[in-house]
Amino acid sequence: MISLTALVLTYNEQENIRRNLEALVWVPKVIVVDSFSNDRTLEIARSFPNVQIVQRVFDTHASQWNAGLDRIDTEWALTLDADYMLTAELQEEIKKLEPASDLALYWGEFDYCIFGRPLRASVYPPRVVLFRTKRARYVDEGHTQQLRVKGKLAKFKGKIWHDDRKPLNRWFQSQVRYSEIEAAYLEHGARHGESVQGRTGSKEQGAGRAELNRLDKMRRWLIVMPLAMPIYLLLVRGLIFDGWNGWYYAFQRTVAEMMLSLRLLEHKLKS
Numbered sequence: 001m002i003s004l005t006a007l008v009l010t011y012n013e014q015e016n017i018r019r020n021l022e023a024l025v026w027v028p029k030v031i032v033v034d035s036f037s038n039d040r041t042l043e044i045a046r047s048f049p050n051v052q053i054v055q056r057v058f059d060t061h062a063s064q065w066n067a068g069l070d071r072i073d074t075e076w077a078l079t080l081d082a083d084y085m086l087t088a089e090l091q092e093e094i095k096k097l098e099p100a101s102d103l104a105l106y107w108g109e110f111d112y113c114i115f116g117r118p119l120r121a122s123v124y125p126p127r128v129v130l131f132r133t134k135r136a137r138y139v140d141e142g143h144t145q146q147l148r149v150k151g152k153l154a155k156f157k158g159k160i161w162h163d164d165r166k167p168l169n170r171w172f173q174s175q176v177r178y179s180e181i182e183a184a185y186l187e188h189g190a191r192h193g194e195s196v197q198g199r200t201g202s203k204e205q206g207a208g209r210a211e212l213n214r215l216d217k218m219r220r221w222l223i224v225m226p227l228a229m230p231i232y233l234l235l236v237r238g239l240i241f242d243g244w245n246g247w248y249y250a251f252q253r254t255v256a257e258m259m260l261s262l263r264l265l266e267h268k269l270k271s
């Protein structure tokens with residue numbers, strides 16, 4: 001198997017962290033960078049013998065990820081949010097990897113889960129999760145982070161499950177914060193200096209100011225996305241056939257787009 005360390009960020013993830021770590025028991029070392037959780041997250045994490053815990057005050061996502069990368073001495077890093085879970089298929093795929101010397105990163109697609117049930121579709125973007133440690137650094141972009149990389153990329157066949165089971169009030173609190181950061185990003189655009197993992201999971205080349213992707217441009221139209229999102233998810237992507245789980249996700253994404261539009265409208269009216 002490739003020389004590998006897993007890296008997971010946590011803050012009050014007691015509802016998710018066990019499933020995440022259970023899918024990583026075959027990894028020699030898992031570094032958990034925790035932002036001083038005050039629930040059972042650390043208690044659960046410490047029950048796994050391959051887990052090493054590092055606590056750091058959260059400032060930005062990129063800084064938190066990079067602080068974890070600085071502690072990795074293996075050639076490859078596997079970076080996962082606490083609500084991600086590697087499927088059995090993907091675990092076996094990673095164990096059998098024999099990457100060429102010029103291959104620097106692997107990206108994967110997600111099955112989005114609602115209360116443990118995978119949906120047939122979502123708008124959750126692909127993400128680079130495995131890469132050569134010394135060839136990559138994270139940068140902040142919008143409410144999340146992106147990855148600057150050097151080298152060729154490949155796609156996993158196996159899927160990652162996004163299965164966040166934290167209470168709904170936590171989701172609302174996060175969306176309030178995300179909408180503010182995302183609105184600022186959409187107003188000022190993205191700036192990149194090297195190859196960057198794009199917001200849709202692809203790799204962008206070039207320097208200076210990068211164009212917003214199509215989805216982000218539509219978000220700047222204010223009214224369009226909140227109206228289009230439920231129609232797109234339920235009818236175009238077929239989530240109406242996933243029952244109440246599909247409706248739940250469609251409502252979540254619609255509320256998130258409405259909050260972002262409100263932020264953008266607030267900035268517009270104040271200017």
